[in-house]
Amino acid sequence: AQSVTQLGSHVSVSEGALVLLRCNYSSSVPPYLFWYVQYPNQGLQLLLKYTSAATLVKGINGFEAEFKKSETSFHLTKPSAHMSDAAEYFCAVSHGGSNYKLTFGKGTLLTVNP
Amino acid sequence: AAGVIQSPRHLIKEKRETATLKCYPIPRHDTVYWYQQGPGQDPQFLISFYEKMQSDKGSIPDRFSAQQFSDYHSELNMSSLELGDSALYFCASSPTTLVSDTDTQYFGPGTRLTVL
Numbered sequence: 001a002q003s004v005t006q007l008g009s010h011v012s013v014s015e016g017a018l019v020l021l022r023c024n025y026s027s028s029v030p031p032y033l034f035w036y037v038q039y040p041n042q043g044l045q046l047l048l049k050y051t052s053a054a055t056l057v058k059g060i061n062g063f064e065a066e067f068k069k070s071e072t073s074f075h076l077t078k079p080s081a082h083m084s085d086a087a088e089y090f091c092a093v094s095h096g097g098s099n100y101k102l103t104f105g106k107g108t109l110l111t112v113n114p
Numbered sequence: 115a116a117g118v119i120q121s122p123r124h125l126i127k128e129k130r131e132t133a134t135l136k137c138y139p140i141p142r143h144d145t146v147y148w149y150q151q152g153p154g155q156d157p158q159f160l161i162s163f164y165e166k167m168q169s170d171k172g173s174i175p176d177r178f179s180a181q182q183f184s185d186y187h188s189e190l191n192m193s194s195l196e197l198g199d200s201a202l203y204f205c206a207s208s209p210t211t212l213v214s215d216t217d218t219q220y221f222g223p224g225t226r227l228t229v230l
Binding site (some may be wrong): 107 | 226
């Protein structure tokens with residue numbers, strides 16, 4: 001079965017600092033990987049996704065993630081945190097491409113301090 | 115651009131009551147997914163439909179049922195509600211065929227169900 005593990009349920013950074021949210025996956029087949037963001041009391045918004053094309057994926061709001069097969073990782077980064085980045089971030093894996101059910105990690109709450 | 119519409123946005127029910135949640139996918143999306151997110155939890159896949167047929171099933175209780183209609187909207191029916199059913203229920207939709215590299219599952223805003 002495919003799964004993702006997010007390391008750190010809570011990450012706190014200062015405004016302007018580097019954001020690094022970690023995600024490792026387990027998959028018996030080449031995975032489709034996603035990062036979603038959830039603001040309080042809102043739905044899930046897609047930040048970016050990896051679908052076996054370029055290993056470095058750029059998303060919205062300045063976020064990017066790099067697929068590293070050797071490390072089974074898909075960490076999310078942003079060079080400079082903004083207050084508006086404070087939210088819950090979920091890494092997810094698809095079982096059969098972009099159009100199959102998603103299995104989510106436990107989520108990482110990002111706090112941005114002024 | 116049109117998004118996934120869910121109704122109602124908030125629902126309060128008593129234990130043992132029934133509830134019906136509705137989902138209207140993005141136009142021309144023929145696949146619908148339902149997820150349940152408990153308080154402080156990650157979303158869990160419940161069930162999905164493609165062209166009005168159930169395409170996959172996850173951890174959906176037997177008390178729950180769902181269907182997709184001819185206009186592609188979907189309804190999640192929940193009976194004999196329990197306190198533990200209190201959660202945020204998301205619907206997502208996607209086109210079956212990847213038309214572009216950006217096609218994926220698009221989530222609605224969710225329905226917050228509170229069971230008292």
